[in-house]
Amino acid sequence: xNLPLTDPTLLAQDIPETLTARLRSSGQAVCLRFSHxxxxxxxxxxxxTIAIFDxxxxxxxxKLKGHTAGRTVQSLSWEKSxxxxxxxxxxxxxxxxxxxxxxxxxxxxxxxxxxxxELHPQNHLKCVAALYEYRxxxxxxxxxxxxxxxxxxxxxxxxxxxxxxxxDKADAKHFTTVAAFTPSGSHIITGTTKGWLNIIxxxxxxxxxxxxxxxxxxxxxxxxxxxxxxxxxxSDTIIRTLRLPxxxxxxxxxxxIHLEVxxxxxxxxxxxxxxxxxxxxxxxxVMASTxxxxxxxxxxxxxxxxxxxxEGPKEELGAxxxxxxRPIVAATGVESxxxxxxxxxxxxxxxxxxxxxxxxxxxxxxxxxEDEFDIQPEEELVxxxxxxxDEIVDVLTVDEGQLEREGGMAGDAGWSMxxxxxxxxxxxxxxxxxxxxxxxxxxxxxxEDGDEFLDGDDGGEHxxxxxxxxxxxxxxxxx
Amino acid sequence: xxxxxxxxxxxxxxxRKRSVSPDARxxxxxxxxxxxxxxxxxxxxxxxxLQSPESQEQDGAPAxxxxxxRPTSLNYVPHMTLRGHKxxxxxxxxxxxxxxxxxxxxxxxxKIWDSTTGALAHTLEGHLAGISTIAWSPDSKVLASGSxxxxxxxxxxxxxxxxxxxxxxxxxxxxxxxxxxKGNMLVSGxxxxxxxxxxxxxxxxxxxxxxxxxxxSGVDFVRDGTLVASCSSDGLIRIWDTSTGQCLKTLVHxxxxxxxxxxxxxxxxxxxxxxxxxCMRLWNYVEGRVVKxxxxxxxxxxxxxxxxxxxxxxxxxxxxxEEERKREWAFAACGSEDGRTVLWDVSSKEILQELQGHDGVxxxxxxxxxxxxxxxxGNDKTIKIWKRRPPPATNGxxxxxxxxxxxxxxxAVKGTTGMLDEG
Numbered sequence: 001x002n003l004p005l006t007d008p009t010l011l012a013q014d015i016p017e018t019l020t021a022r023l024r025s026s027g028q029a030v031c032l033r034f035s036h037x038x039x040x041x042x043x044x045x046x047x048x049t050i051a052i053f054d055x056x057x058x059x060x061x062x063k064l065k066g067h068t069a070g071r072t073v074q075s076l077s078w079e080k081s082x083x084x085x086x087x088x089x090x091x092x093x094x095x096x097x098x099x100x101x102x103x104x105x106x107x108x109x110x111x112x113x114x115x116x117x118e119l120h121p122q123n124h125l126k127c128v129a130a131l132y133e134y135r136x137x138x139x140x141x142x143x144x145x146x147x148x149x150x151x152x153x154x155x156x157x158x159x160x161x162x163x164x165x166x167x168d169k170a171d172a173k174h175f176t177t178v179a180a181f182t183p184s185g186s187h188i189i190t191g192t193t194k195g196w197l198n199i200i201x202x203x204x205x206x207x208x209x210x211x212x213x214x215x216x217x218x219x220x221x222x223x224x225x226x227x228x229x230x231x232x233x234x235s236d237t238i239i240r241t242l243r244l245p246x247x248x249x250x251x252x253x254x255x256x257i258h259l260e261v262x263x264x265x266x267x268x269x270x271x272x273x274x275x276x277x278x279x280x281x282x283x284x285x286v287m288a289s290t291x292x293x294x295x296x297x298x299x300x301x302x303x304x305x306x307x308x309x310x311e312g313p314k315e316e317l318g319a320x321x322x323x324x325x326r327p328i329v330a331a332t333g334v335e336s337x338x339x340x341x342x343x344x345x346x347x348x349x350x351x352x353x354x355x356x357x358x359x360x361x362x363x364x365x366x367x368x369x370e371d372e373f374d375i376q377p378e379e380e381l382v383x384x385x386x387x388x389x390d391e392i393v394d395v396l397t398v399d400e401g402q403l404e405r406e407g408g409m410a411g412d413a414g415w416s417m418x419x420x421x422x423x424x425x426x427x428x429x430x431x432x433x434x435x436x437x438x439x440x441x442x443x444x445x446x447x448e449d450g451d452e453f454l455d456g457d458d459g460g461e462h463x464x465x466x467x468x469x470x471x472x473x474x475x476x477x478x479x
Numbered sequence: 480x481x482x483x484x485x486x487x488x489x490x491x492x493x494x495r496k497r498s499v500s501p502d503a504r505x506x507x508x509x510x511x512x513x514x515x516x517x518x519x520x521x522x523x524x525x526x527x528x529l530q531s532p533e534s535q536e537q538d539g540a541p542a543x544x545x546x547x548x549r550p551t552s553l554n555y556v557p558h559m560t561l562r563g564h565k566x567x568x569x570x571x572x573x574x575x576x577x578x579x580x581x582x583x584x585x586x587x588x589x590k591i592w593d594s595t596t597g598a599l600a601h602t603l604e605g606h607l608a609g610i611s612t613i614a615w616s617p618d619s620k621v622l623a624s625g626s627x628x629x630x631x632x633x634x635x636x637x638x639x640x641x642x643x644x645x646x647x648x649x650x651x652x653x654x655x656x657x658x659x660x661k662g663n664m665l666v667s668g669x670x671x672x673x674x675x676x677x678x679x680x681x682x683x684x685x686x687x688x689x690x691x692x693x694x695x696s697g698v699d700f701v702r703d704g705t706l707v708a709s710c711s712s713d714g715l716i717r718i719w720d721t722s723t724g725q726c727l728k729t730l731v732h733x734x735x736x737x738x739x740x741x742x743x744x745x746x747x748x749x750x751x752x753x754x755x756x757x758c759m760r761l762w763n764y765v766e767g768r769v770v771k772x773x774x775x776x777x778x779x780x781x782x783x784x785x786x787x788x789x790x791x792x793x794x795x796x797x798x799x800x801e802e803e804r805k806r807e808w809a810f811a812a813c814g815s816e817d818g819r820t821v822l823w824d825v826s827s828k829e830i831l832q833e834l835q836g837h838d839g840v841x842x843x844x845x846x847x848x849x850x851x852x853x854x855x856x857g858n859d860k861t862i863k864i865w866k867r868r869p870p871p872a873t874n875g876x877x878x879x880x881x882x883x884x885x886x887x888x889x890x891a892v893k894g895t896t897g898m899l900d901e902g
Contacts, residue, residue: 395744
């Protein structure tokens with residue numbers, strides 16, 4: 001509902017500019033994922049816990065403990081409504097969480113450390129996982145007592161001339177490192193240690209198409225929300241984007257699928273490698289965090305040009321995520337484990353505080369209205385004003401667009417996170433350290449945190465006051 | 480993300496709290512064949528008397544059945560009086576699920592009553608001074624209270640116990656509270672002239688808004704939680720962006736009368752503000768202008784809260800179309816310092832009913848689930864429950880205006896539970 005009052009120039013901007021907040025719960029965050037609605041941010045910790053942040057308060061909304069303590073959480077995947085979350089860890093397990101009460105709906109051991117696990121977009125009881133030195137798995141968790149695990153092929157479909165001289169020996173070391181569902185869930189796209197991309201049909205579990213991008217392992221595959229764009233990070237320091245055909249179209253034959261690289265993003269001078277990559281909300285931009293470097297690079301996809309480098313924290317950044325519909329970027333710090341958020345900051349419009357004034361672009365010639373300074377009897381004025389209030393006002397009907405933005409906050413489609421009122425306590429437990437026998441002290445970290453959030457929020461130190469700088473703007477008393 | 484103010488085709492949606500029939504539609508917009516644009520043209524050209532829904536549908540298909548007119552009166556009758564508070568009752572609120580009534584008083588207690596039987600469920604004690612304001616969390620499980628002891632407390636309704644960590648931070652009396660629609664944030668206004676946004680989970684101040692230069696008398700959240708409204712006795716109403724904490728708009732009436740309460744309309748497009756010049760104004764806050772002024776009550780000294788409700792035609796009526804039966808109009812309610820509670824039609828500004836019964840100032844009013852019940856409270860230490868009845872005259876919907884019957888005298892009942900006033 002704040003849109004009509006928001007500065008249009010702010011709404012036109014689609015890239016975040018400044019560091020706006022730092023989140024931290026006790027733990028070192030290593031992976032991140034925004035919920036589909038964008039109101040929650042899940043973060044997986046190096047020690048196996050998961051924290052769900054509420055992005056309205058920037059506070060922890062829920063903590064989930066279930067993975068083997070000390071084993072890193074590898075990936076997170078949200079169900080559409082935001083009620084369920086799938087997490088995977090190198091402790092071999094994938095866990096499906098119900099955030100209504102924090103319970104574990106399913107816990108499945110896949111028999112190998114998990115690289116990445118992703119939920120089926122339409123059915124939260126199905127998931128695909130890429131495993132360490134094993135075949136990727138399509139798991140059906142519908143039956144709680146007996147989850148079905150189907151192994152998917154590792155090897156690409158190759159034309160005869162692409163075969164290695166000694167196929168058996170080469171293929172023995174050919175594994176899948178990453179797997180992702182297309183938005184309709186009809187296909188799975190996997191990346192391998194030898195730089196191949198495979199498209200696997202979810203129903204037949206057969207590879208229907210393959211392409212070799214490079215000879216180094218593929219690190220990460222991301223699909224845009226439309227499912228027509230693919231972003232691939234490989235360890236050859238090149239990020240590639242590819243256009244995908246409409247795989248959900250059943251009329252599409254496998255041999256009609258031709259994948260072509262659209263753009264290659266790389267730093268030719270410094271040969272930077274990329275830690276983690278992500279699309280922007282509408283896939284217009286590609287961003288990447290860099291190895292041994294403190295910056296996030298943002299490229300524009302139309303021309304493939306670098307448009308922005310996000311700076312802020314003095315540490316290397318790991319996972320990066322773009323908010324599903326707002327210009328907000330989240331990233332984890334590799335050393336501190338903190339979560340950083342970049343966004344847009346606007347200076348306060350002073351005219352909003354002073355209702356008698358309005359901000360104008362240039363001098364406006366003042367023209368006196370005919371009756372502006374006529375002296376009228378007070379009662380007459382009041383009566384006239386009251387008589388003018390004759391429009392029909394509708395205080396009940398809500399705009400269609402507004403309802404859409406709210407996404408059905410009530411009702412069954414919209415699930416909302418319960419508010420736990422003991423969150424503060426559970427947080428402080430871990431922040432209190434024993435400094436002697438029977439003596440406890442609150443970790444200074446905790447104190448720092450609270451302050452930091454407020455600091456970051458003001459954005460004062462980062463923000464460049466350029467819009468309403470006062471120069472050249474004329475102020476004029478309004479009517 | 481359209482930011483223009485063009486009227487979009489609209490759909491009746493559930494209100495934030497009282498969602499009864501999500502699919503009920505307001506035919507004012509989709510009933511007429513010519514759509515919203517023409518409707519706006521009518522607004523400018525036609526005098527208000529001609530703008531009844533009937534005239535807007537004149538070029539639609541001729542109706543076979545009788546067209547309905549907006550009822551010109553409402554008939555809420557006294558149903559119950561709840562007694563037990565030892566001093567004046569400052570605020571009374573229905574829980575969002577309609578099950579409970581919470582009331583807070585200058586005697587430093589909060590009482591939770593069963594809304595159907597009127598039985599006292601809990602008396603919440605813990606505050607050290609009078610309590611000015613209460614707010615229900617959206618899930619009806621938690622009640623927040625703000626007191627003159629400068630502390631905001633959260634209460635677990637199932638146990639009647641105060642939750643461990645009170646919200647401490649205000650330097651003076653806490654005067655007004657509101658929960659965000661998700662229940663994760665609380666906004667508070669205080670005599671210390673500040674508005675605080677609280678993270679409910681950690682009981683910490685998230686943001687402090689440098690709001691006003693006089694005590695903050697009212698705060699509210701808009702239906703999607705992106706805006707906060709605050710008002711103060713400095714005469715200003717300010718609209719804030721929740722996520723950035725910036726002031727987006729300031730509303731001021733030229734008389735600068737102290738504003739004592741502010742609330743967003745159910746659709747979030749207007750704010751209703753009560754001022755100490757015995758007026759209640761409806762503001763289009765985007766354009767920053769008053770669209771309606773409601774008069775007829777007396778409000779010169781006390782902070783009196785306001786409420787929105789809806790009403791439709793008599794459901795018993797047979798000879799009307801289904802679509803017409805669902806038509807709803809909005810009313811605004813406000814207490815008065817002479818013991819009345821006044822209900823106005825939002826668009827026509829006509830007084831629909833005056834509820835008479837309280838002895839002295841009526842401080843709080845709230846409209847319950849499905850708009851069938853109104854609760855009021857006042858300086859006479861009582862809470863009154865009013866039930867909607869069909870208009871007494873059978874042809875009431877056709878324009879007779881004779882429902883302002885004097886309410887039956889209240890039986891004097893002592894005790895801490897509610898007593899039925901009738902039967």
